[in-house]
Amino acid sequence: MAHSRRDVTVIGLGYVGLPLAVALARQFPTTGFDVDSRRIAELHDGHDRTGEIDRERLADSKLSLTASADECPPSDFYIVTVPTPIDGDKRPDLSIVEAATRTVGTMIAAAHAEGRRPIVVYESTVYPGVTEDICGPLLEKVSGLACGEDFFLAYSPERINPGDREHTIDRITKVVSGQTPEVLEDVAALYDAVTSGGVFRAASIRAAEAAKVIENAQRDINIAFMNEIAQIFGRMDLSVWDVLAAARTKWNFLPFAPGLVGGHCIGVDPYYLSHRAEELGHDPRVILAGRSTNDGMAEWVAERLHAARGDKAGSVLVLGLTFKEDVPDLRNSKVADLVEALKARGHVVTVHDPHADADEALHEYGLQLDGGALEHTYDTVLLAVPHREYLAMGADVFRERLEPGGTLADLKGALEGADWTL
Structure with a gap:
């Protein structure tokens, strides 16, 4: 670095970016940027809709927040933590990371103009080669700078597990990589300052990208x-x-x-x-x-539940819509697929979830959450996501929600005494 201070800008403040930005802000001047102005307003008010950072930690944090790229100060590190989804054909959709890269391109141009040689670190999950073959050239095009001379690339795969209070950003081992040995050491020092789990220096940026993608594939x-x-x-x-x-x-x-x-x-x-x-x-x-x-698992579960009723349609209460227990995360929820598969077989399905956001459920899946669902009775009650609130109620409470001859079903084997499990 041209100077000893390390200024950091984190691009994307979701499940990955916000915990990282809060951790970094304890050690370095850090700005958190997100294009979602509603998200920034909520964070200013002390509310993290992901549930990863509580109100007290937000209030105590020195993290600066903005929805305007123009308000981000010149930095030495720009860390990209935006989503990398798949499209309708199950092919990588790099549009979000490319949009973020264009934004960073304007930022590094301003940083370089004041004498910095910034490092752009990608945490978004990609296949090997994306950082150097796609993001680097795009940064050059937008900024007018030379990659490897005026700015540098690095990759450090995210390992956030939503709802996990043990393997948090300040405790896990961070894999780091850099375009040059000097960049690698700068990036290692940055992350080592915020985690007690230490850092692992990957052999190359491609090796770090590959490590992340096989962790989840395994x-x-x-x-x-x-x-x-x-x-x-x-x-x-x-x-x-x-x-x-x-x-x-x-x-x-x-x-x-x-x-x-x-x-x-x-x-x-x-x-x-x-x-x-x-x-x-x-x-x-x-x-x-x-x-x-x-x-294909959701379709198979729906068929088995349908068969358990003698292939007759009925009323079904589905408990839980989020993709895992005790989190509000609705991204790529396969419970939604299960609900649609049950409806396709003629069942009338009611969905209840104490953690999910009703507006998001309606927007993402067209499903109306019913907060009063536990006041009625059904032919089938299915515990799809074992939130702690449901487990605390116990099987007897759900049996009271059954019509005579009804079925208490448990997708994950979390309830004792269920009539149906996988």
Whole structure:
């Protein structure tokens, strides 16, 4: 660096960017930028809709917040933490990261004009090569600067797990990489200052990009195996949970479980790797087989629930819509797919979730959350997402919500005494 001070701007203040920005602001002058002005207004008011940072921590933080790129001061580090979803054809959609890159391009031009040689760090999940082959040239085009001379690239994959209070940004090991050995050390020092878990210096930017994408692909494939054996044992009228209880007594048995695979990472990232593999002429059979199994799980569950009622439609209360328990995150919720599959079979479905935002559920999935759903009775009550509030109620409370002869169903085997499980 040309000077000892480290000014940081974080672009994107969602589940990844906000915790990172708050952590960085404890050590460095940090600005958090997000194009969503409503998000910035909420954060100014002390409310984090993701539930990752509480009101007290926001109030105590020195983090500057803005929805205007022009208000971001020149910085030494620009860290991009925007989403990288897939499109309708399950291909990587880089439009958001490209838009953020264009914004950063204008920012680094201003930083360079005052004598800085900024480092642009990407945390967004991508396939190997995106940072150097796509983002770098785009930054050059927008800024008019030379990559590797006037500004530099780095990559440090995010490892945020929504709702996880143990593996937080200030405790995990951060993988870091940089365009040059000097940049690598600068980036390592930045992250090492905010996490007690230390840093791991990856051999290259591509290696760091690849490490992130296989972390989630590995989980996806293991869960796919669990879902496949659940389907096999279902044909045998054998509880997969009974089988897993026995198998888990072996010391090296991996404790994965069947279920719906949603969220922004595990259900998305493998498609980034498979896309790049296909571009290179390789057929990623294992990756795509896992994705096919997991993507079809909602349809299979709906068919089994329908069969449990003798193939007769009825009323169904679905408890939980978020992609996992105890978080408000609705991104890529496969429970929504399950609801649609039940409706397609003629069932009248009511959805309840104490964590999900009603407006977001309506906007994303066209589903109306019913806050008073537990006041009525149904032919089937399905615990789809085992939020702590539901587990505290217990099976007996839900049985009271059943019509005579109704079914209490539990997707994840979290309730004792359920009539139906995977």
